[in-house]
Amino acid sequence: MELFHKMISAALNISEKQINNTLNLLKDGATIPFISRYRKEVTGGLDEVQIENIKNQYDKLCETAKRKETILSTISEQGKLTAELQKRIDDTWDTTELEDIYLPYKPKRKTRAEAARQKGLEPLAVTLMLQRENNLEAKVGSFVKGDVKTIEDALKGARDIIAEQVNEDERARNAIRNQFSRQAVISAKVVKGKEEEAAKYRDYFEFSEPLKRCTSHRLLAIRRAESEGMLKVSISPDDEECIERLERQFVRSNNECGRQVAEAVQDAYKRLLKPSIETEFAAITKEKADEEAIRVFVENLRQLLLAPPLGQKRVLAIDPGFRTGCKIVCLDAQGNLLHNENIYPHPPVEKKKEAAAKLRKMVEAYQIEAIAIGNGTASRETEYFVTTQQFDRPLQVFVVSEQGASIYSASKIARDEFPEYDVTVRGAVSIGRRLMDPLAELVKIDPKSIGVGQYQHDVDQSKLKKALDQTVENCVNLVGVNLNTASSHLLTYISGLGPQLAQNIVNYRAENGAFGSRKELMKVPRMGAKAFEQCAGFLRIPQAVNPLDNTAVHPESYCIVEQMAKDLKCSVAELIGNKELRTKINISAYVTSTVGMPTLQDIMQELEKPGRDPRQTIKAFEFDKNVRTIDDLREGMILPGIVGNITNFGAFVDIGIKENGLVHLSQLAERFISDPTEVVSIHQHVMVKILSVDYARKRIQLTMIGVEQN
Helix, strand or coil: CHHHHHHHHHHHCCCHHHHHHHHHHHHCCCCHHHHHHHCHHHHCCCCHHHHHHHHHHHHHHHHHHHHHHHHHHHHHHCCCCCHHHHHHHHHCCCHHHHHHHHHHHCCCCCCHHHHHHHCCCHHHHHHHHHCCCCCHHHHHHCCCCCCCCCHHHHHHHHHHHHHHHHHHCHHHHHHHHHHHHHHCEEEEEECCCCCCCCHHHHHHCEEEEEHHHCCHHHHHHHHHHHHCCCEEEEEECCHHHHHHHHHHHHCCCCCHHHHHHHHHHHHHHHHHHHHHHHHHHHHHHHHHHHHHHHHHHHHHHHHHHCCCCCCCCCEEEEECCCCCCEEEEEECCCCCEEEEEEECCCCCCCCHHHHHHHHHHHHHHCCCCEEEEECCCCHHHHHHHHHCCCCCCCCEEEEECCCCHHHHHCCHHHHHHCCCCCHHHHHHHHHHHHHHCHHHHHCCCCHHHCCCCCCCCCCCHHHHHHHHHHHHHHHHHHHCEECCCCCHHHHHCCCCCCHHHHHHHHHHHHHHCCCCCCHHHHHCCCCCHHHHHHHHHHEECCCCCCHHHHCCCCHHHHHHHHHHHHHCCCCHHHHHHCHHHHHCCCHHHHCCCCCCHHHHHHHHHHHHCCCCCCCCCCCCCCCCCCCCCHHHCCCCCEEEEEEEEEECCEEEEECCCCCCEEEEHHHCCCCCCCCHHHCCCCCCEEEEEEEEEECCCCEEEEECCCCCCC
């Protein structure tokens, strides 16, 4: 394992000691959020990303080690495992090199070369490869017997054997790989007769580009079209140059033997080597494109989950609609459903007066403090209707993303929460709760349904799920949750808790009332010391007797804070409430063999702002009142918008109509940027200028260059 630590250290530029300590913590069952927050002394202050990278590198090396065992066992069973071969396999950790070494020994289905060997043609192949025989015809004649009917049959069989040898030659494979990586071109053509059906892939009907310059989003689009049977796709270098390189390696004579080898080399390239390396490069580039798409998705999801919350306020939420009306729900400050009904302010029913009266009555009766409106059909019309009403109090009106609300409303989680209500009510509740706390609500929805990212259904699904689950876990633990109000689904993502323990906490709460302290968690069925250690610091109890129970200070560190208070002759509550007292603390006096400066600095930060929420404060937003549909847009218009999605080629901005506009990467700033997140983030309020509108294809090009941002 020391070898693994050395290799990971070299790959990630992190010391072996840090890697060793981090892996030991992971093996002991510690979670990534716990390690990054509460074990900084042990890891040397590694963050979640570094810890996850260590884990991934270690897992990959373990997989490679397993693969080596299989390869060694297979070669050994064939009786072909020499000491030299074993050393080569032991020494390599490059998976491509490993598979190249294994290729000649890999069990194959019956190949043309194998058939030729069974006909006794291997000695002829050896003769041809030596390229010294000047009277080839006479030599070949001795092989014309049995299943070999003619001289051409014999030569063809020998060439098949040579072609397989060329294909399995490591130097040859690396030479072709080198050509692919330097000059391969990816080409796409529309499948004949599919022109109409494949209209959305029109940009790729006659497409050709150097593979190394093909961006991840283009590659994923091309591969999706290929999988749908719309495009034919190929990756190819300069074939003549590849064959020349192989001939320089294998053809060493100008006689007939040399010509036979040259023919075998050409066959090896076209029939075996090129398709094999093309498949390899297709997989490598797809994997890279997947990684890039997953990286973008993860960053978007993180921003979405950490979107500013309104907090615990009484909210009236509206799921807008025309024909079916607007579904309204009233929620208390904890997000509990108090009331629901429909109003019909829009055509075709259009009962405006009645709708206005009902709305005012609900605002008054349920002491509503804010209104949330879903951003789907009839959103702008509903927003206008609401903002033109006179209420008995000032109200903030927010337009909230509906992405994934319909998925939630039909889910088991929603049915369990609201068994007596239909999907429309559940959807409206989700919109209201998203305003109050986006994180707590969005964790109930499969991240792929939230609508951020690109080509999420085309990337490796297991890698995507793993990355998104880890992102949700990191975000939930960064914010922390209220132990007495969190749903079982939200608790599931807390470090050290799984579905069963999360449900046990909720059941305990229902039977015994609110938790009075973190210590009380130990009474929850199946809550062991390890699970408590992992979860306690991320769970908050706002009205706890011990004020530290509402902070990110871990129970294992309470004694430090208590000692600080004792030294200052005050209580812990006074220490938290009095800045002057805290300035008298010399934290270096509390350093021990297990508690270092990182932990002490974290404690001091928490005492300054106990239970602080790392998320920003929410701001109200208003679209341009004169823009309702794409037909209202004109080039040069400057409009307010909200960033709804970020891809690696730009940002999609909601400007208050059905279609989102695209701010291309080149239009985000006057300076060169390689990543849109350098300039914009999800839910950011921006000002954009209309560059062009394609009314037929419903495409809007926007720019932020030269546009003053508020």
